[in-house]
Amino acid sequence: MGISMQKLLSKLTFWKVVAGIILAAGVYSTYVRCTRGLGGSTHLSDKFPWGLWISFDVLCGVGLAAGGFALCATVHLFNVKKFEPILRPTILTSFLGYLLVIVGLLFDLGRPFQIWHAIIMWNPHSVMFEVAWCVMLYTTVLSLEFAPVVLEKLKLTRTLNILKKLSIPIVIAGVLLSTLHQSSLGSLYLIVPYKLYALWYSPYLPLFFFVSALAVGCAVVIFESFLSSRAFKKSLEMDLMTQIGRIAVVVLGVYLTMRFMDAYNRHILSLLFVPRMETYLYWAEMIVGVVAPLILLSFPAVRRSRTGLFLGAVMIILGFVMDRLNITITGLEASAGTHYVPSWMEVSITLAIVTAGFIAFSLAAKYLPLYEHEPEAHKELQPKTMPETWIEDLTLVSEQY
């Protein structure tokens, strides 16, 4: 009895305990959400109907999953094959990101049991309708793009070969859906010109959302590669990372120019110096998320250093999250006449969803050929024999964890 307890305790790492606590809190919060409704579990109100679950889970979740479509286009359409090694983990990140968005929505919707209504009840004038369809279709595309990884493991070669023949149309569909989807999240806010603070409201919101999604896509690819290389002891493709860092600089430059020209054309530059919370948070978002990483990553020495690249990526991600939170919360508080702070249960559910995502990713990295190449597109796959190393793999995994 004592020996097995010792063995169990020795397998508990700090992060496992943290994850356990987060998930347990999430289960409790889910129970409250289901039994006491949104009013009993959130700080949402008639004056402030959208909160953390929309701001972070949906808007940031979708944006942070943007790396997938850009990289897919780069590898399969622009035929830049050198990025192929990081394609599969990136697609998985995007796929998990969208699954987590859908889970977040199931918590936020007042009547989640009717979520399927958008399939048969159509209102094409609604941006929300377009968002719903794009999420459904794009999650399907992502699952098809990720399926080869699972099919390879299960050695379902015939299905795999059929899927390979459809891969280009699937990738094109994915890029189009993603473009529409990223921008339509911005379009959601076109309808509130009298509510959203002028520093953020613009008729070009859809365009800004799309370009910032490209920037954060680069950052997430870098971020996820760094974390994976540490966690799963994989080598880091530094030359690819450096290239992505360069692309990020260009995208940030374009984004900064767009935002500045838009502010100039709408005559709101004077708002940049009005002493109020909105102003400070706007400056923070632009400096941390755009200007600083733009300058930092423009130096080749920074791009070639692991610390510099990682720091730049983190800043872009932080700035992106701040931008979405600013548009959905900060920018709406003044007109709503109230302040919104999420309840601890809203936070705990968000954390639990993210934790589940990390766990799913690491399970996939352990049991699926995530870091192996895709075989050549035109070669037929030979069925593999059952590798003996499965047993060794399992033993190794259980020792690591």
Add this chain to the structure above:
Amino acid sequence: MTMISRKAMLIDITLCAGCNACQDACKEKNHLAGGKETSLSATAYTALEEHGDVFVRRMCQHCEEPTCVSVCPVGAFTKTAPGPVLYDESKCIGCRYCMQACPFQVPRYEWSSTKPCVQKCRLCADRLAQGRQPACAEACPTGATKFGNRDELIREAYARINAEPDKYVHKIYGQEEIGGTSILYITSVPFEKLGFKTQLDKTPLPSLTWDALEKIPGIVSVGSVFLAGIWWITSRREEVAKAEGRTSKKGRNNESH
């Protein structure tokens, strides 16, 4: 065939005595939980807001080009021919975009419910169908709330303003705001001092998103041709290179894991 004329209500703020008969009648008609409420809620489709000694009646504006109708993903809101904007809870998924989008911050929610509905004034559409007035208009003792045809009420509002030009502000709120609403207001105290959203211009809000949405078919068709073309060009390059016996510089990365 008779044309269904657009109905509306004229609220003359100078005549409102603050007796709350409108809210009482509304609650009774709609079986809402009792008690006086001074702001809209899931149990108050109309409410009197106090601004000093002036009472301003708030309720759903039943806009001519409703924002809620346009933003609901499942079409749970409809603008009916006589004027009322109606909500169908059987379609609603609870996304609350209507609440976020409404420029007058009208729709309220049943936050404590596990099957929550959006709640707002229905302009007593069932009574209208029987040729009767909304309950609040019928109950108002001073005539501050008057029900009728929209064009006639606008004429009457102007008549009142022109009869006493020093008393009234020369404007009917709701005549043109975001495309016009079915609830029209006239007042002697300036609208800005009574909490009215005076910065709204004539543009109906749905047109702002339609500008973006109508570009989608174009993006999809041009985009798919463009992307397919890029793939064709870049993969052709590799085929040609292979055929000519050149090895591609961008070969497979031989990673050792």
